[in-house]
Structures are given as C-alpha cells and as structure tokens.
Amino acid sequence: MAMDLKRTVTGIPELDAVLRGGLLCHRVHLIEGRPGTGKTTLGLRYLTKGAEMGETCLYLTLSESEEELRATADSHGWPLDGIRIEEIMPVPPDGMPPQTILLPTDSELSALVNRIADRVAEVDAQRVVIDSMVEVRLLARDSANYRRQIIELRRRLAELQATVLLLDDLTSDGREFELQSAVHAVITLEQREHSFGAARRRLRVVKLRGGDFQSGWHDYAIKTGEILVFPSLIAQEHHRDSQAYEIFSGVDSLDGLFGGALGGGSSTMVIGPSGVGKSTLALRYALSAVQAGHQVGYFTFDESEITLRSRLVQHMHEDEGAGRPRRFHLHRINPSRISPGEFIWNVRRLVEDQGVCLIIIDSINSYLDVIREEKSLLLQMNELFSYLSNMNVTAIIVGAHSADLDTSKEPDALSIITDNIISLRYYEQDNTVRKAISILKKRQGPHSHDIRALHLTDAGIEIGGRIGTPDAPPGEHPLDS
Ligand SMILES: Nc1ncnc2c1ncn2[C@@H]1O[C@H](COP(=O)(O)OP(=O)(O)O)[C@@H](O)[C@H]1O
Ligand SMILES: [Mg+2]
Structure with missing residues (x-):
C-alpha cells in the first residue's frame, strides 16, 4: 500500500x-x-x-x-x-x-x-x-x-x-x-x-x-x-506538563512592584530606550532563576550589552560552580547570519534538550531590523510565544523603543501578544536625568501602578521611591505589596 x-x-x-x-x-x-x-x-x-x-x-x-x-x-x-x-x-x-x-x-x-x-x-x-x-x-x-x-x-x-x-x-x-x-x-x-x-x-x-x-x-x-x-515550528504539536513554578527577580522591591514573581510559562516584554537598564533587569531575573536551580537561556544579538553587565553574568557562573552542569546558556547571535528558522530552532534545542524554563531574547529590535523583509515575522513570533507557553517556559523579551508605546509598529506590536509589560524610561528632575520603572500590563493578578525610581547598581537593580516625590535613596521606601 x-x-x-x-x-x-x-x-x-x-x-x-x-x-x-x-x-x-x-x-x-x-x-x-x-x-x-x-x-x-x-x-x-x-x-x-x-x-x-x-x-x-x-x-x-x-x-x-x-x-x-x-x-x-x-x-x-x-x-x-x-x-x-x-x-x-x-x-x-x-x-x-x-x-x-x-x-x-x-x-x-x-x-x-x-x-x-x-x-x-x-x-x-x-x-x-x-x-x-x-x-x-x-x-x-x-x-x-x-x-x-x-x-x-x-x-x-x-x-x-x-x-x-x-x-x-x-x-x-x-x-x-x-x-x-x-x-x-x-x-x-x-x-x-x-x-x-x-x-x-x-x-x-x-x-x-x-x-x-x-x-x-x-x-x-x-x-x-x-x-x-x-x-x-508548529506550536500546537508541542506540549509539556511540568510542575508549576515562578521566577522571582531576587529584588524584593521589584517583586513588590510587579505584584509577585513572573508566572511560570508567562511572557513579559521589557521596553525602554537604550541604556535604561532593560538587559540588567532581564539578567537579574536570569540570575535569580539560576540560583533557584532553573536552566536559563539568554539570546543576545548585541554582545557589548552583555559584556557591560558581566558582573551579573559572573555571579551566574560562580553560582553554577566548577564541575556542576551549566545552568546559564548564553547564546550570542549574529542577526545578519541567522534566519528566523534557525533562531527558533536554537530556542527549541535549549527548551527540549536542556530543559530551559526561562528564555530571554535581548533585544528583539536587533533581530527585527535584519529580518524586516519577513512578512510572516509577527506570525512566527506569535508561534514562538505559543510554543513557549505550551512548553511552560517563561519568556522575557527585551524591546528598545524611544517614545510611548505604539502598538502599530514593531516591536511594540509584539507587546500585544505578551502577558506582561515592564516599562523603563528616563525622566528629568533637578537638572538630573533619572530612571523610572512601571508596570504597564499584567495579565494575571494585581500589580502596583506606581512609577518608581530605578537605580542600577553593581549588584543589579534597586527600586526607589515614587517619582515626583523627593527621591530617597533606594530601600527607604519599602513597598507594601
Ligand atoms: N565547505 C563548505 N562549507 C560551507 N559552505 C559550503 C562549502 N562548500 C560549499 N558551500 C556552499 O554550498 C553552496 C554550493 O552548493 P552546491 O551543492 O554546489 O549547489 P548546486 O549543486 O545547487 O549548484 C555554495 O553556495 C557555498 O555557499
Ligand atoms: Mg551542482
């Protein structure tokens, strides 16, 4: 026959x-x-x-x-x-x-x-x-x-x-x-x-x-x-039943602002202009996930970004320790040499072969810029997000954007299909450029609507007071979540 x-x-x-x-x-x-x-x-x-x-x-x-x-x-x-x-x-x-x-x-x-x-x-x-x-x-x-x-x-x-x-x-x-x-x-x-x-x-x-x-x-x-x-990738062909888990940031004040940890299997877009601390924030989640024993995959299209934050990466490797299996999988991607199919395949290998439960893509812009000619890109990204969610993998997508969220344009359009949006931005106060963080969207559960000061430190990030009020040093405005 x-x-x-x-x-x-x-x-x-x-x-x-x-x-x-x-x-x-x-x-x-x-x-x-x-x-x-x-x-x-x-x-x-x-x-x-x-x-x-x-x-x-x-x-x-x-x-x-x-x-x-x-x-x-x-x-x-x-x-x-x-x-x-x-x-x-x-x-x-x-x-x-x-x-x-x-x-x-x-x-x-x-x-x-x-x-x-x-x-x-x-x-x-x-x-x-x-x-x-x-x-x-x-x-x-x-x-x-x-x-x-x-x-x-x-x-x-x-x-x-x-x-x-x-x-x-x-x-x-x-x-x-x-x-x-x-x-x-x-x-x-x-x-x-x-x-x-x-x-x-x-x-x-x-x-x-x-x-x-x-x-x-x-x-x-x-x-x-x-x-x-x-x-x-055909997302519906994939499914993984794994134990429920959460990804904390390791910074109590951030977890407070967000209203808890990132839910296992959720997707979060971190948006903001260049240099504001998106990668640092993403790495902070990565470090805390690694410390909790999870496997983490980090795709970076911009190598300099990650070397800038090498202290956090160093912590990551210290925590892995000699002889122990690697938990932090850093992939440097040259966007001009990779197709969407190959990129998605790399993500799949980490998920299916390494059991990675947190995937970070930093940044989606570098990727979009090169494959702009792909009409089906949004569809492919949608498929990728559905796949990650079916596989109970948490995703953090870093997106650079300069002004307000404009969902008619990439990469902001992607934020429509993600569960959560964390926004980082600059503001001016007392002739100083400062940084602020706020949660724009969270699909499940409540979150704070505050706009808080954001401080980048050696150890990662710290959240300060509400902006508009005199900014106290970090830690002096404990958040009641
Ligand atoms: N050793 C190699 N390493 C990497 N790529 C190669 C190598 N040899 C050939 N290629 C790639 O394979 C392509 C040629 O493939 P080939 O099988 O000769 O094509 P066709 O038979 O369809 O004309 C070239 O474009 C080249 O980029
Ligand atoms: Mg031939």
Whole structure:
C-alpha cells in the first residue's frame, strides 16, 4: 500500500523530520533549485550517509568532473570511500559522432537514459544521485519527448530498486513542471539574497507521493561539514506538563512592584530606550532563576550589552560552580547570519534538550531590523510565544523603543501578544536625568501602578521611591505589596 512505503534517511536528521521519516525507498526524488542552492552538497551528503550504512552508492555526474566533486566533499571533510563517482558525458556511445546540441535526436536522448540505467544496474546501486538533469534535458527535442524519457528512466530505476535523487537546476523554461509530475517526490531549494548578511536559504517539500510530510517552507543552512535544516515550528504539536513554578527577580522591591514573581510559562516584554537598564533587569531575573536551580537561556544579538553587565553574568557562573552542569546558556547571535528558522530552532534545542524554563531574547529590535523583509515575522513570533507557553517556559523579551508605546509598529506590536509589560524610561528632575520603572500590563493578578525610581547598581537593580516625590535613596521606601 502506498502509505506504507519504506523510508530511508537522508543524512540530515531534520530533513528526515520534515519528510516524516525520510526519502521513499526505491523511488525517484527530484531535488530542484538554482545553481548554488546546495543540490550537489545534498546529493553528496545523501551518499556519504548511505556509505556509512554499508549501502552501494553511485554518483553519476553529467556536469561537474569527478575531481570537482571530490574537492567539494573534501571541503566538508566527507569521506567518499565506498561511493562510486562516474562521469557520464552526454555523447552517444559506440564512437558515433555526437549530434549537435541544436539538433538532438530522440535516439541520443534514449541512449543517454539507457546508459544511466545500465550503470545503475551494473553497479547494483541502492542509492543513486544524478547530477544534473539539465544535461539530459538539453538533448530533448520537445517537452513531450523529455517527459516520456524521464518516465522510462523512472520505470527502469524502480525495477532496479534504487532510491534516486535527480538534481535539477531551475533554468526557468517551464519544463520543471514536467519533471515534477514525472517523479515520485519533489523538494525545492531556494536561496534569496538579502540587502546585507548571509544568503538566506529555505526548502519545501512540494510532493511526496503516498507519504506524509511537513508542508511549508523550512529554513536551512550549509555549514562546513553539515547541512542544517530547521523545520518550521508548529506550536500546537508541542506540549509539556511540568510542575508549576515562578521566577522571582531576587529584588524584593521589584517583586513588590510587579505584584509577585513572573508566572511560570508567562511572557513579559521589557521596553525602554537604550541604556535604561532593560538587559540588567532581564539578567537579574536570569540570575535569580539560576540560583533557584532553573536552566536559563539568554539570546543576545548585541554582545557589548552583555559584556557591560558581566558582573551579573559572573555571579551566574560562580553560582553554577566548577564541575556542576551549566545552568546559564548564553547564546550570542549574529542577526545578519541567522534566519528566523534557525533562531527558533536554537530556542527549541535549549527548551527540549536542556530543559530551559526561562528564555530571554535581548533585544528583539536587533533581530527585527535584519529580518524586516519577513512578512510572516509577527506570525512566527506569535508561534514562538505559543510554543513557549505550551512548553511552560517563561519568556522575557527585551524591546528598545524611544517614545510611548505604539502598538502599530514593531516591536511594540509584539507587546500585544505578551502577558506582561515592564516599562523603563528616563525622566528629568533637578537638572538630573533619572530612571523610572512601571508596570504597564499584567495579565494575571494585581500589580502596583506606581512609577518608581530605578537605580542600577553593581549588584543589579534597586527600586526607589515614587517619582515626583523627593527621591530617597533606594530601600527607604519599602513597598507594601
Ligand atoms: N565547505 C563548505 N562549507 C560551507 N559552505 C559550503 C562549502 N562548500 C560549499 N558551500 C556552499 O554550498 C553552496 C554550493 O552548493 P552546491 O551543492 O554546489 O549547489 P548546486 O549543486 O545547487 O549548484 C555554495 O553556495 C557555498 O555557499
Ligand atoms: Mg551542482
């Protein structure tokens, strides 16, 4: 039965997850994408995985030379032991003079298709990569003829029980659609250049005959030695029942102002202008969570921010102590080199592999600035927040903004979907610039409506008196919560 088709792994675990198990055994898969999207790299990875598992692997190259292929594999550190690489040049056999490309004949095309199938048969290959179909297509007189030959190739490869990747450059003449309909499965690779930063790559399973797969686009990256696929997040697929917990700030006066601790699984936006103390406040919660034995993940897009607050981070490490497992996971992210998919994947790894229960994103602006072109960003963030909440993970999102909250603009728009908002701002008094803190929103339970003075100290933060009244030193206005 079609639904029961056996699957085989690709060598990229997350791609297997998107494929809900892997490629279809003994079927023909089309991997299509423009030059440079990573088809050859994917093909090589697929075969090195096969060789690892002791399968017979064959790379038929019609475009690149064996030497070029070996160089690519080498650059990734992938051994090609046990993989046969054969160059097939699209010229007719038996010393017959090749027809010109302008006047290909049916027999030339079918001769090429036969030679491909014959090689697979002779080698008795279980895994086959054919790179690329462009050369085959060039021999086709018309599209009907091309399609007929591809179906013939598919038939012969199926008889031989090979699991095949056909690589195809999308050279926009509309013929890719014929190829799509003539194969069992199609994966499209796409690469987009952004105004700055690294190329952004994403892939999509277009079809997988008789099989389930995760639809939609998934970001991926080619790193030296591996291809990383970041399956898009579906919040409702995730759920974690964990014990109820709360995250205190470790500063009684702040907990008093907020009306208690941050509820486990809630999301809080900390907003305010640059330098006002948002990161310090977030780190203060992080430190107290670490001290309570929780795992904490801190994503920073601005490294200088965090080094400025190194004292708090230092406390964190002291508390972890030598030899004890790490509880504070600091991730420095270069926003110009990461896609939303990869970022969300990093968050997921901390949550699912490390059991992190507090995630801090500092700041969301640095991130938004770079991926502004993403229309679905708010949707993705919404999905991320729902995911964190389903997983009972507490989130603190730092957002820089200069004036009043304007929810028609990012990142303030995000505050609509967070449970709580803590606002930090500057004010002037007695010719001095001072800092103030207030709670703008809290979804559950009461909070103080005071605007209090905020003091940044070596140890973190302290809350002073109501502003407007002469500001006493911190600690002299104990809050009655
Ligand atoms: N050793 C490597 N480390 C990291 N990235 C690499 C490495 N080798 C190639 N790449 C990336 O892979 C891309 C080329 O992929 P390739 O498989 O040749 O594409 P295609 O076959 O679709 O034309 C290049 O754009 C390059 O960025
Ligand atoms: Mg290639």
